[in-house]
Amino acid sequence: MTKKKKMLLVGPVPPPAGGVSIHLWRLKHLLDDQFEIDLVDESRNIKAAYFNIRQKKFLRYWKKVAWSDFLFIHSGLNALRFFHILSAKLLGKKIVLTLHAYPEEKSGLNRWIDERFFGWCDIIISVNAEMLERVTLPAKKTFVQYAFLPPVMQEEKELPAAVQQLLSTQKAQGKKIIVSNAWRLDRFNNQDVYGVDMCLAAVKKIKDKGVPIHFIFNIATIDMFGPAYEAYQQQIVADGLQNEFSLINEELSFVKLMEQADVVVRPTNTDGDSLSIREALFLNKPVLSSDVVKRPEGTILFANRNQEAFEKALIELLTNETAQLNQASSNSYDYYKSYYTHLLGSI
Structure with missing residues (x-):
């Protein structure tokens, strides 16, 4: 040997x-x-x-x-x-x-x-x-x-009970699950880096169109951005999106959350080589992302910070089964x- x-x-x-x-x-x-x-x-x-x-x-x-x-x-x-x-x-x-x-x-x-x-x-x-x-x-x-x-899936922690219950409840109602995540609610060019604002506006539009969805957006760290986090929570209530949008702050395995999602989105206005996008592609999930940097093959792109383009692409993914096919060639x-x-x- x-x-x-x-x-x-x-x-x-x-x-x-x-x-x-x-x-x-x-x-x-x-x-x-x-x-x-x-x-x-x-x-x-x-x-x-x-x-x-x-x-x-x-x-x-x-x-x-x-x-x-x-x-x-x-x-x-x-x-x-x-x-x-x-x-x-x-x-x-x-x-x-x-x-x-x-x-x-x-x-x-x-x-x-x-x-x-x-x-x-x-x-x-x-x-x-x-x-x-x-x-x-x-x-x-x-x-x-x-x-x-x-990802070593057997090593990934199971989702917190409250998050798993949320997923199960929403899926039982026939809703499609959209997920995204952020390290913190940072800002760049005086805009939300991770695009929570864009996601909220898109969900409001999708709800008005009668498409059953639930969007789960996890913020890993609050730090000094507590006021921004609370402001978004208040906006969810003001827009009547409590049953369509969950902004959460949980220590969780995002790859485990993506595993149960129908669509993964990353509307960042600045980025590196996003691990979440590559994980989603590996899991054969449709991924919608801004074109702010070069993205891996198989990612569906929209123009950075273009709300109309984002909503159009997201609605297409949710309503057109063929649009959800992941064409990425994931290495084993x-x-x-x-x-x-x-x-x-x-x-």
Whole structure:
């Protein structure tokens, strides 16, 4: 039997759940039987089960690096990236770095420093091609691979009882379920980033047309946006949409919510590579999204912040069965497993 390589997987471990932490956790599950894996957590949420670099127990950290054959780094902060890269180099370990983000506004000097450090890595993975236009990396060891990994459905938490009851009640009334989500009620260009306002207006129009629906919009974090959240709740009542629109603030698995939905929407006015869209496509759900950035194949698009176009496309999805067919070519679980196994096995 071939001896498994030892991987030290470094980055934020959920909870809390975010794009990078979800990617890291799914990657661990994907490769658990291919590599011997240990974790170094970088989350501000210290967990007893995992060593966290923020505990500043550096001797223990360097022992983990010494144990490994290679580091697989998913850090968001450059200081942590540099620290891990330098530690690995000093201890003679191979390095794989995934860049989940790289800002456009970096100065020439900062980019030059990044390029020197990143150049020490054996493999560099960029989650989109656009980032490679912002920083120059060695072509022979740089790969583009979107951050999406298939959800481990058996690992996803069941929906809260109140949310499951809401779904069951609305479905029993013959309503189609539309879902969307937001991290917070942030604003960009003085507009709601996630388009809650657009969704409310669309539901009012759909109700007037007599189409039976229920829209569930989950806001993951309230923070300083409590007044905006309450204002939307009051608008739901004022517009008489209590039976058609539920704005909720629940800690839940959105992929589990999408699993029971008929349509997924993402009317954002700024965005990255949305994990929710890729998850919905993987689940073969029709996805309606703004065209504010390039979206994955199979996404149904409408012009950013165009209310009329949004409503027209949504009504078409709800009333035309053929419009709901998802044409995306989702890669299988085995595809991602094979991709990462071969890529990491090459170092």
